[in-house]
Amino acid sequence: MLENIRVILSHTTHPGNVGAAARAMKVMGLSKLGLVNPKRYPSAEATERASRATDILASAQVSSSIEEAVADCRLIVGTSARTRSLPSKLITPRELTEIIQQNPERYPVALLFGTENSGLTNEELHMCHYHVCIPTNPEYSSLNLASAVQLIAYELRLAFAEFDVPSQRITENEVPITREQLNGVLQHFDQVMRHTGYIQPQQEKQINIRMNRLLSKADITQSEMNILRGFLRSVLNYCDKHKSNK
Incomplete structure (x- = not known):
């Protein structure tokens, strides 16, 4: 199941965050990483921060646009700490795992993370079926990019590590x-x-x-x-x- 989930980082500015995100993914069993217009990649800093997750960096797919990165995906989920005008359906990370479990026909799944300073743009969020918001302290809701990846990856591992969702026969x-x-x-x-x-x-x-x-x-x-x-x-x-x- 986890192999059907793709983590996509949009317009990252700090290569260390790319490496840290790759490490967070591997710890939780995720392996598919996509990068959209990273400012610096490949990078020695990313490799160093990835520790023993350099295989994820080596196989990362680099795209020029979000549209290209999610072209073959059937479920697209954006992440953001901010509320927006015209928001997608707002869910928690745990609700996300339930949606994925209940809809095995909607693979591959793309999880979009925006640039470190401002997150996903409104245009990028408009492409998403759902909008995941991690329930943090409302007085200080800012999360490091790799930490956000880690939290959502943890919920996915809890849901899918011990069993696989049975395939449904769908025409x-x-x-x-x-x-x-x-x-x-x-x-x-x-x-x-x-x-x-x-x-x-x-x-x-x-x-x-x-x-x-x-x-x-x-x-x-x-x-x-x-x-x-x-x-x-x-x-x-x-x-x-x-x-x-x-």
């Missing part, structure tokens, strides 16, 4: 779509809304954000995606025929 059409496929659906909606004149320039950003949130929360399956995209194609075809008949 291919009912498997949730990947983030890459969801991006394709969003682009298709954008194309149709522009074609019909629905999107106005002053509303474009908010509509895109809300459509992203709406479809992320819907947990769209393969068959549902096929219905949506078939409908969107029919809208475009109808518009083109209507224009040609004028």
